[in-house]
Amino acid sequence: MFGVRGRTAHLAWYRTDEAAAEVAFLHGFSDSAQCWEPLLGAMPGIRALAIDARGHGESGLPEEPLRYTAQRDDAALVLSSQPRDGGVVVVGHSMGAMSAAYLAASRPDLVRAVVLEDPPTGAPTGDQQDRSWSQPGWLEDLRALDLPSRMAAGRSEDPGWPDDELEPWAVSKAQLDPHLFDLPFQDAAPLTDLLAEITCPVLLIHGDTERGSLISAEYAERCAQAAAGEFRAVHIAGAGHSVRRDNRPQYIAELTTFL
Numbered sequence: 001m002f003g004v005r006g007r008t009a010h011l012a013w014y015r016t017d018e019a020a021a022e023v024a025f026l027h028g029f030s031d032s033a034q035c036w037e038p039l040l041g042a043m044p045g046i047r048a049l050a051i052d053a054r055g056h057g058e059s060g061l062p063e064e065p066l067r068y069t070a071q072r073d074d075a076a077l078v079l080s081s082q083p084r085d086g087g088v089v090v091v092g093h094s095m096g097a098m099s100a101a102y103l104a105a106s107r108p109d110l111v112r113a114v115v116l117e118d119p120p121t122g123a124p125t126g127d128q129q130d131r132s133w134s135q136p137g138w139l140e141d142l143r144a145l146d147l148p149s150r151m152a153a154g155r156s157e158d159p160g161w162p163d164d165e166l167e168p169w170a171v172s173k174a175q176l177d178p179h180l181f182d183l184p185f186q187d188a189a190p191l192t193d194l195l196a197e198i199t200c201p202v203l204l205i206h207g208d209t210e211r212g213s214l215i216s217a218e219y220a221e222r223c224a225q226a227a228a229g230e231f232r233a234v235h236i237a238g239a240g241h242s243v244r245r246d247n248r249p250q251y252i253a254e255l256t257t258f259l
Contacts, residue, residue, distance in 0.1 A: 001016065001037055001040065001046075002014035002015065002016055002033075002034075002037065002040075002050070003015070003017050003039060003244050004016070004017060004018060007052040008077055008078045009072055009077060009082045010054060010059055010061070010062055010074075010245070011052065011059045011078055011170070011172035012032075012052040012053070012057055012058035012059045012088040013033065013048050013049060013050065013051045013059075013078050013247075014033050014049070014050050014051075015047075015050045015053070015082075016040065016046065016047055016049075016252060017073055018128050019047050019083075020047065020082065020083040020084045020085050021047050021048055021049035021050070021084065021088055022046065022047045022048070022088060022089065023046060023047070023048050023050045023088060023089045023090075023091060023259065024050070024051070024075070024079060024088045024089070024091070024257075025048060025049070025050040025051070025052075025090075025091050025092070025096070025144045026050075026051060026053070026091070026092040026093070026095075026096030026097070026099050026100050026243075027050070027053065027056070027057075027077060027089065027092075027093060027095075027172075028092075028093040028094030028095045028096050028097075028109065029053075029055070029094060029095040029192065030056070030172060031056070031093070031096075031169065031172045031175055032052050032057030032058075032168070032171070032172035032175055033050035033051055033052045033057055033185065034050075034057065034171065034172065034173055034237065035165075035168045035169055036048070036050045037164075037168060038162060038164040038165050038168065038207060038248075039244055039251075039252070040249065041095040041164065041170055042125065042248060042252060043252060043255075043256070044153070046259075048066055049079075049088070049100065051074070051075060051078050053071060053074065053095070053099070054066075054070070054071070054074055055147045055171070055176065055179070056093030056175065056176055056177075057172065057175050057178040058175070059175045060098070061180060061183075061185070062177055064178065064183070064184065064238040065183060065184040065185070066129050066183050066184065067130075067185075068098055068102050068186070068188045068189075069102065070083065070101065071095070071104065072099055072102035072103045072107075073099075073100035074099075074174050075090070075099055075100070075103050076103060076107050076110060078177075079110045079193065080110065086112060087108070087110055087112030087113075087116065088110065088111065088112065089105060089112060089113045089114070089202075089258075089259060090103060090104065090111050090113075090114050090115070090171035091114075091115040091117070091155060091255070092114070092115070092116060092117065092118065092119070093118065093215075093242070093244070094117070094118055094241065095117075095120070097116040097117050097118065098116075098119045098120055098122070098188045098191070098194075100114050100115075100116060100119075100229050101114065101116060101119060101188075101191060101195070101198065102188075104194075104198045104200055104202070105194045105198050107195075108199060108200060111120060111151045111200055112200055113200050113201040113202070113203075113231055113258070114198065114201075114202050114203070115186040115202075115203045115249075115255060115258060116191075116202065116204045116205070116209065117205045117243050117244060118205065118206050118213050118214050118215055118241050118242075118243055119191055119204075119205075119214065119215070120188055120191070120214055121190065121191050121192075121214060121215070122187065122188040122189050122191045122192075122193070122194075123188065123189065124187070124191065124252060125187070125190055127187065128141060128186055128187055128188070129186065129187075130184035130185070130186050130188055131180060131184060131185060131186070131187075132184060132185070133185045134224035135178065135181045139173065140168045142170075143157040143173055143174060143176070143178075143238075145245040146171070147167075147171065147174070150170035150174070151166045151167060151169075151173065153170075154166045154169055158242075158245065158246070160246060161242075161245045161246070162245070162248060163177060164246050169245075181199075183195075188219060191223060192222055192223055192226035193222055193226070193228040195224060195226045195228065196226050196227070196228050197228060198227065198228060198229055198230055199228050199229040199259075200230075201229060201231075201232075202227060202229065202230065202231045202232070203231040203232050203254070203255075203258045204220060204223055204231070204232070204233040204234070204241075205233075205234050205236065205242065205243050205255075206220060206233070206234075206235055206236070206243065207235070207236055207237075207238070207239030207240050207243050207246060207247075207256060208235075208237065208238065208239065208240065209238065210258045211238070211240035211241075211246075212240035213240055213241055213243070215240060217235060220233040220235070221233075230256075234254050236250050236251065236254075239251075
């Protein structure tokens, strides 16, 4: 569990202990760094760092467009401020996975390997333009509830999740800064383009598209063909977009093997 908390500029971060982190975790949209604690609790001994993305958790929200290049630079800023022995393994989920891909592509001095848990595939080449967006209805509905009701909604939607996942997931929804949706948003570049620039080892973990996974088996094969370095894709059957929550034992087994 996280025993050390700190801030770097507008960013809140958490470490398991005072030692240099071996693995850095980047969460998905509307989650927070605390959402990684259930996983870390099941992996004793891992030296980890987790970062609240801008506008999420306890991090601030700079008054500028929301771009993955900014998310990348945020992660690089925190990692550069930490005690470390060379690069770390960066594990990201969804939005955090795409941020991790951006980081691995541009900062090989900071990243020695990367794990991408069901990242978005990105917009077509040349379509990365600032656009307006709005709060999703499902998130607005959740934020209107109190914590026990949010947890109950999470249990109803995902009855297979471990019990310890529900509270940090529910807390994170209330922490999200609603001003996020007043800022212009820019879609990511194609994941395949980023993989062509990443030379460190990559593990891509995805579930079933019929359960909400963003990565299909066919797209995972395209990623394998595009990757510049060592690449492995793992399909966890029966899992959706939150692969680690849907099947924690297999996710941990794959992550442990990779590490």
